[in-house]
Amino acid sequence: MIINKQKIEPGENASVHIGVSELASGTKINIEAQVFRSKKKGPVMLVLGGVHGDEINGIEIVRRAVQSRMFNDIEKGSVIAIPVLNVFGFINFSRELPNGKDINRSFPGTSKGSLASRVAHALTKHILPLIDFGIDFHTGGGSIYNYPQIRVLKSDRKAINLAKQFSPPFIIKTGLIPKSLRKECSRRNIPMIVYEGGESLRLDEFAIQEGLSGLMRLMSARGYIKGDFKLQNNLIINGSTWVRATKAGLFVSYLKVGASVMKGEDMGKITDPYGHKEVVIKSKRDGYVYGQSNLPVVNVGDALFHIGFDTTFIEN
Ligand SMILES: [Zn+2]
Known part of the structure; x- marks a missing residue:
């Protein structure tokens, strides 16, 4: 697997930095992807957080999954974990980028477009061609608290299957928002589910635990990790x-x-x-x-x- 000219062999784990821009101070801004590869072949899963920079539960779920070494000894395939896609929003307590644009309305993006378009493009160019499926962790926006749920395209049977394996309290069948990550993934035939739990700018332990439990159930059902993780009623x-x-x-x-x-x-x-x-x-x-x-x-x-x-x- 090669990401941004960096080669990661089977059995190797590595951090990859993808430069997207810089702050006005000159500090470089990178997307950091942590890559975990089993020696055994298998599908590549994307675990993504922080598409919206103020949706901290999602960032915390991916961080805890990485820190608990959930991905370190996977039985097969690879995991690409990106806790924060929107670094600018994360440091500014904002959903969007400093220009007010939403990454999740900017896909597939271009390398010469607005900042949001460039960040979307970095993911589209370097990560999406490598993955077989993924999960994108969010929270409610604008002071809405979302009870733990997976949102999934109603006509996408593969994604609905992922949602059932994740087994959240609610599975919401929806359409696709134009220029969203899910829309771009759908166009590329990549099943992508969105987890929503809690509220922006608030850490919520219940939503974090539901996210982590669902991720473990999904990984177990897909043969990445061993263990018997009971499905919930949905x-x-x-x-x-x-x-x-x-x-x-x-x-x-x-x-x-x-x-x-x-x-x-x-x-x-x-x-x-x-x-x-x-x-x-x-x-x-x-x-x-x-x-x-x-x-x-x-x-x-x-x-x-x-x-x-x-x-x-x-x-x-
Ligand atoms: Zn969001």
């Missing part, structure tokens, strides 16, 4: 809708994220600071709350609850 979600604020003010939720909800049920309330007016937010469907806003103050139209419906229960 809920597959085929449809979803947002419940949005109909009034601006203080938002108080009555629900715990992850809970089931009935049509017409009270989900929370929005009130002005003086207590003059109060509106109760009601669910418009039967379903499950798989994402919830932690914003204490909201504007009209802000997303409050992500409800999944049309569900299938898988007992494991």
